[in-house]
Amino acid sequence: MPDHLFPPSDIHIPTLFSVDGKTALVTGGSRGIGLMIAQGYVAAGVHVYISSRKAEVCDAVAEELSALGRCTSLPADLSSAEGCQAVADAFAERESKLDILVNNAGATWGAPFDTYPDEGFDKIMFLNVHSVFSLTRNLADSLRAAATPEDPARVINIGSMDGLHVPTVSETGTFAYSASKAAVHHLTRTLAVELASSHVTVNAIAPGFFESKMTEYVLGNFKDGIQANAPLNRIGKSEEMAGIAIYLASRAAAYTTGTVIPIDGGTSIA
Numbered sequence: 432m433p434d435h436l437f438p439p440s441d442i443h444i445p446t447l448f449s450v451d452g453k454t455a456l457v458t459g460g461s462r463g464i465g466l467m468i469a470q471g472y473v474a475a476g477v478h479v480y481i482s483s484r485k486a487e488v489c490d491a492v493a494e495e496l497s498a499l500g501r502c503t504s505l506p507a508d509l510s511s512a513e514g515c516q517a518v519a520d521a522f523a524e525r526e527s528k529l530d531i532l533v534n535n536a537g538a539t540w541g542a543p544f545d546t547y548p549d550e551g552f553d554k555i556m557f558l559n560v561h562s563v564f565s566l567t568r569n570l571a572d573s574l575r576a577a578a579t580p581e582d583p584a585r586v587i588n589i590g591s592m593d594g595l596h597v598p599t600v601s602e603t604g605t606f607a608y609s610a611s612k613a614a615v616h617h618l619t620r621t622l623a624v625e626l627a628s629s630h631v632t633v634n635a636i637a638p639g640f641f642e643s644k645m646t647e648y649v650l651g652n653f654k655d656g657i658q659a660n661a662p663l664n665r666i667g668k669s670e671e672m673a674g675i676a677i678y679l680a681s682r683a684a685a686y687t688t689g690t691v692i693p694i695d696g697g698t699s700i701a
Contacts, residue, residue, distance in 0.1 A: 448681045451476030454526055454577070455680070458482045458509060458518075458566065459536035461492040463643030464589060464672055468533055471673025472680070473500040477531070482507040482518050509536045509562040510554070519569035528576035528584075531680045534563040534615075535589040539608040539645055552607040559611035560618065563588055567622060571629070578630035583688075585680050586622065586633040590615040592695040595637055612637070616691045623689035632688035634679050639695025641667040662697035 455472050459465035460481025469492075472479045478501040483489040486506035493504035503525070507518035522529065537559045540551040567574075567586055578584040592598075594612030598605060616635050623633040640646055640657050650657065650666070658664050675694050678684055693699050 447683045448677060449475075450531070450677055450680045453530035453680065454478045454480075454528065455531035455533060456480045456482065456505070456518075456522055456529060456570070457533040457535060458507070458562075460533075461485070461488050463645060464638055464641060465533070465535040466492065467641070467669040467672040468535065468676040469502065470496060470499070471670070471677055472531070473497075473502050474673075475677055476500060477680075478503070480505045480522060480525075482509070482536070484508045484510075509566065510558050512561075512565055515562050515565035516569055519566060519573075522570065523573060526573065529570055529573035530577045531585045531587065532567065532570055532574060533587045533589070533676065534566060536562065537589065537611075539605050541605050541608075544604050544606070547604060547606055555607035556611050556614075559608070560614045563615060564618060564622075567633075571626070571631075574626075574631045575629045580630050581685065582682060583630045583632045583685055585684075586626070586631060587676060587679050588615050588619045588633070588635040590619070590635040590637040590691060592637050592639045592693055592699040595691070595693060595699040619691060620689045627688060632679075632684070634684070634687060634689070635691045636672075636675055636679070637691050637693040637695065637699065638672065639667060639693070639698045641669070641672060657698075660698055660701060661695065662701050665696060667694060667696065 455477050457465050457469045460469040461483035469479050469481050473496045480503045482505045489504045489506045493502045496502035505521055508514040540555050574584040591612035593609045594616050619633050619635040
C-alpha cells in the first residue's frame with residue numbers, strides 16, 4: 432500500500448463526525464447562533480445545557496428542544512465574575528465532566544465615535560471577552576475530566592468576521608464589538624496553547640450574518656448590501672452554523688486547535 436494512504440480500517444465515516452453521547456454547555460443558547468448550535472447538538476445526540484440571562488426564556492427553549500433529545504436549562508447572567516462562577520458551579524453540581532463548552536454569550540453596542548460611552552465599551556469587553564476567559568477557567572477541571580488524547584474536550588468560542596476585518600455595512604460604529612471579537616480570536620489561540628497538555632482543544636468560529644436578534648436591525652436595513660458584499664451572495668443558514676459546531680466537537684476535529692474558522696460566505700476576504 433502506498434505510504435500516503437491509510438488502511439481502510441482507520442476511518443469509519445458514520446462515527447467520524449458523531450457527537451452522540453457527549454455533554455455540552457452552550458452559553459447564550461436560547462436564541463440566535465447559540466440556539467442554532469444547541470439545536471444541532473441536541474438533534475445529534477448531545478445532552479445540551481443552555482444558559483441565558485432570562486430564566487423563563489431559557490426554561491421554555493430547553494423544554495422545546497427536549498422534544499428532539501436532551502436539553503437542560505441553566506440560567507445565568509455572565510456579565511459579572513460572580514455570574515461566570517455561578518454557572519460553572521451549577522453545572523458541576525449536575526455533571527462530573529464537560530465534553531464541549533461553547534462560549535457564545537455576547538452583545539453589541541452601536542453609537543457614533545464622538546459619543547461612544549465608556550460604560551458601553553466596558554460592558555461589551557467584559558461580556559464578550561472576559562467572560563469567555565472566566566468561564567473556561569472555571570470549567571477547566573470539568574473539561575479535563577472528559578478529555579483523552581484520542582478524543583479531547585472541546586472549547587468553541589464564537590468570534591465574528593468583524594474581528595477579522597473592519598465592518599462597513601452600518602452607519603453606526605460598533606467599536607467595542609469589533610475589538611472584542613478580535614480579542615476572542617487571539618484569546619482562543621492563547622488558550623489553545625495553555626490547554627493542549629490537558630487534551631483540551633480550543634477553536635473559534637467567526638460568523639458572518641445569520642438571522643438573529645443581534646442582526647435584526649442591520650439585516651432589516653442593509654440586507655441587500657450585506658448579500659452583495661458576500662461572494663456567495665447570501666446570509667448564513669442555521670444548519671450551516673450547526674454543522675461547523677458539530678465538526679469542531681467531533682472526532683474529525685480532534686487534531687484541530689487554535690484555529691479561527693470564518694463562516695461568512697467569504698465576506699471577510701472579499
